Amino acid sequence: xxxxxxxxxxxxxxKLFRSAVLAGVVSxxxxxxxxxxxxxxxxxxxxxxxxxQGYSDIWRAVLNxxxxxxxxxxLQISINDGGATPxxxxxxxxxxxxxxxxxxxD
Amino acid sequence: MLxxxxxxxxxxxxxxxxxxxxxxxxxxVPAEAVTSLLEAILEPGDRVCLEGDNQxxxxxxxxxxxKVNPERVHDLHxxxxxxxxxxxxxxxxxxxxxxxxxxYSGPVGARMAQLVAAGKIQIGAIHTYLELFGRYxxxxxxxxxxxxxxxxxxxxxxxxxxxxxxxxxxxxxxAFKSGIVIAQVNQVVDKxxxxxxxxxxxxxxxxxxxPHFIEPLFTRDPAQIGExxxxxxxxxxxxxxxxxxxxxxxxGVGFDAAAIELLLPTYAESLGLKGKICRHWMLNPHPTLIPxxxxxxxxxxxxxxxxxxxxxxxxxRPDVFFTGSDGSQRTNRAFSHAAGHYACDLFIGSTLQxxxxxxxxxxxLDRIAGFGGAPxxxxxxxxxRHCQSAWLKAGRQAQERPAAMPRGRKLVVQMxxxxxxxxxxxxxxxxxxxxFMENTGMELPPVMVYGDDVSHIVTEEGIANLLLCRTAExxxxxxxxxxxxxxxxxxxxxxxxxxxxxxxxxxxxEDLGIDKRLATRDLLAARSxxxxxxxSGGLYDPxxxxxxx
Numbered sequence: 001x002x003x004x005x006x007x008x009x010x011x012x013x014x015k016l017f018r019s020a021v022l023a024g025v026v027s028x029x030x031x032x033x034x035x036x037x038x039x040x041x042x043x044x045x046x047x048x049x050x051x052x053q054g055y056s057d058i059w060r061a062v063l064n065x066x067x068x069x070x071x072x073x074x075l076q077i078s079i080n081d082g083g084a085t086p087x088x089x090x091x092x093x094x095x096x097x098x099x100x101x102x103x104x105x106d
Numbered sequence: 107m108l109x110x111x112x113x114x115x116x117x118x119x120x121x122x123x124x125x126x127x128x129x130x131x132x133x134x135v136p137a138e139a140v141t142s143l144l145e146a147i148l149e150p151g152d153r154v155c156l157e158g159d160n161q162x163x164x165x166x167x168x169x170x171x172x173k174v175n176p177e178r179v180h181d182l183h184x185x186x187x188x189x190x191x192x193x194x195x196x197x198x199x200x201x202x203x204x205x206x207x208x209x210y211s212g213p214v215g216a217r218m219a220q221l222v223a224a225g226k227i228q229i230g231a232i233h234t235y236l237e238l239f240g241r242y243x244x245x246x247x248x249x250x251x252x253x254x255x256x257x258x259x260x261x262x263x264x265x266x267x268x269x270x271x272x273x274x275x276x277x278x279x280x281a282f283k284s285g286i287v288i289a290q291v292n293q294v295v296d297k298x299x300x301x302x303x304x305x306x307x308x309x310x311x312x313x314x315x316x317p318h319f320i321e322p323l324f325t326r327d328p329a330q331i332g333e334x335x336x337x338x339x340x341x342x343x344x345x346x347x348x349x350x351x352x353x354x355x356x357x358g359v360g361f362d363a364a365a366i367e368l369l370l371p372t373y374a375e376s377l378g379l380k381g382k383i384c385r386h387w388m389l390n391p392h393p394t395l396i397p398x399x400x401x402x403x404x405x406x407x408x409x410x411x412x413x414x415x416x417x418x419x420x421x422x423r424p425d426v427f428f429t430g431s432d433g434s435q436r437t438n439r440a441f442s443h444a445a446g447h448y449a450c451d452l453f454i455g456s457t458l459q460x461x462x463x464x465x466x467x468x469x470x471l472d473r474i475a476g477f478g479g480a481p482x483x484x485x486x487x488x489x490x491r492h493c494q495s496a497w498l499k500a501g502r503q504a505q506e507r508p509a510a511m512p513r514g515r516k517l518v519v520q521m522x523x524x525x526x527x528x529x530x531x532x533x534x535x536x537x538x539x540x541x542f543m544e545n546t547g548m549e550l551p552p553v554m555v556y557g558d559d560v561s562h563i564v565t566e567e568g569i570a571n572l573l574l575c576r577t578a579e580x581x582x583x584x585x586x587x588x589x590x591x592x593x594x595x596x597x598x599x600x601x602x603x604x605x606x607x608x609x610x611x612x613x614x615x616e617d618l619g620i621d622k623r624l625a626t627r628d629l630l631a632a633r634s635x636x637x638x639x640x641x642s643g644g645l646y647d648p649x650x651x652x653x654x655x
Contacts, residue, residue: 013604029332055529085525086591087566088336094622 010073023096031081033096038076042050052082062086066093115284122147135312135573140170146395153183153250160323161411164254166290166314168193169269185246198227209233210476218474234481236443239625242279248373251280251287254318258291262305267296268412268435275440281307299432311482322414322649324390326364329634334566337625339365343374345569345618348495349384356446358455362521364394371401371631378642388446391416397631404446410442413456446483452517462582464557467539486516486557503573519562524590568614587612591601
């Protein structure tokens with residue numbers, strides 16, 4: 001098990017439609033993502049617990065692209081990873097943030 | 107003046123048949139006499155075609171051939187579609203055969219690589235099917251063909267059943283050039299359901315002790331299709347099939363293609379594409395195509411071979427499939443691959459490695475996989491003349507100068523995830539095929555699909571349209587732009603990729619208006635083999651190993 005932590009300086013406006021969104025499951029080749037609103041002075045903080053060792057550079061690149069793609073800010077993101085490929089990580093993150101940013105109708 | 111004989115081949119055939127008559131005077135040979143028969147007929151250095159594709163196998167005849175005495179029969183030159191059985195390898199280990207020309211090697215690919223390295227196997231070339239079949243009539247005509255059929259009558263007429271596959275081609279090349287044709291059948295009967303090969307093209311038949319081996323190679327369990335493949339299939343349907351109006355096509359075998367098939371009745375239907383895409387197919391009867399057939403997407407399917415378990419379903423849908431007077435399917439690999447090459451507007455398939463010019467290969471250092479039909483199907487048909495809108499549109503996109511002679515282009519799509527299992531990058535600077543060439547002394551690296559034939563590369567990151575690229579540099583950058591987090595992908599220039607995206611050369615899911623939240627298994631028309639059986643109204647009868655309920 002490896003523990004990784006990253007911070008990105010956000011650029012966009014905070015999107016506070018929800019307090020939290022959970023997506024995915026922890027299983028082999030899959031991952032669980034928790035996105036929570038947090039007052040971080042516009043920054044985004046990401047923590048990753050992963051069963052696969054030695055991919056911190058790829059994680060940094062994947063997460064950085066994700067933050068840029070969605071203009072993220074003021075978010076705490078927690079990931080439990082069961083050895084997902086970068087493709088699955090990106091898709092799960094995109095699915096979670098699209099859910100998070102969806103205006104609520106209830 | 108020297109007198110030259112013009113009948114050396116016919117004379118040789120007569121001598122061989124005389125020797126054979128000492129072993130067995132009849133056309134029907136007892137199974138236990140087959141090895142002696144082969145020893146009587148074969149001569150050292152003969153070219154022998156041992157039938158076996160990736161589906162049906164002349165497995166009994168392969169076992170008999172592997173048992174001949176190598177003192178009598180040696181240095182054979184094998185010509186065969188597929189090297190798949192342990193006996194195929196044994197021929198070389200025992201010195202019965204030395205040389206091989208083939209198309210595909212399946213599960214024995216790793217052992218084959220070892221034997222090539224040890225000098226026990228000389229590979230002539232790794233062919234595409236149609237190319238190998240072509241050579242049967244030019245410079246690789248077999249002296250002896252060992253073939254397989256479902257049943258024979260006492261005259262020697264053969265019934266192949268739905269898996270006709272390569273049999274007509276092999277028999278044609280052998281029987282009409284003074285060769286000898288020996289067929290194994292599951293049973294000898296009084297009356298055949300239909301005649302696939304006439305008796306006077308066949309010299310000997312034998313009833314094999316067990317029914318011939320057949321592999322359900324084209325069955326993909328929907329349970330194993332993950333969300334990335336679903337996302338990629340959504341991109342292909344919206345960004346390529348709808349965009350070009352693809353109606354004549356061939357799919358490679360794999361979960362990527364299966365995902366597209368299973369998204370037709372759901373995602374493609376929701377986009378209003380029924381009747382507008384995917385009407386005519388060259389395809390083995392993929393079980394995953396059943397929902398698209400049942401929901402009215404598919405008008406016709408012509409197949410190189412059948413698929414285990416699909417027999418009753420195919421027979422019940424003669425408007426869609428090609429069937430004989432007996433009601434069962436008739437297939438033909440040679441005609442199918444001619445059809446796939448000339449009459450289809452699109453081929454989509456997967457691969458193991460892609461370089462920055464778009465060349466791809468499934469040959470890696472430790473195993474020889476071969477290519478099957480992909481090099482033929484995944485190649486622009488330069489001789490094609492007939493027009494279809496998809497073909498014309500691709501041609502317009504590829505046209506470099508306004509004044510150039512207009513012509514169409516086939517769409518050749520490579521659909522890959524950026525990483526394979528164990529985080530092996532699909533995108534590489536240099537294909538393993540180069541090292542393979544250096545290690546084996548081949549004259550060219552074994553490339554499956556050449557980069558200049560590829561029109562689109564689809565990954566989880568998006569679609570790269572190589573037709574629109576105008577320079578080699580642009581092309582490489584378009585490939586880097588969909589190569590994800592592989593070292594090749596991370597070497598991209600962000601500004602250039604954004605420029606390519608503005609010009610529509612790279613299209614991300616968001617550029618195509620795809621909601622990634624839909625990319626879940628709920629979008630599959632069938633999520634299990636059992637649901638495929640339901641779609642077929644109980645006609646699809648999956649092999650035991652796919653029955654997990």
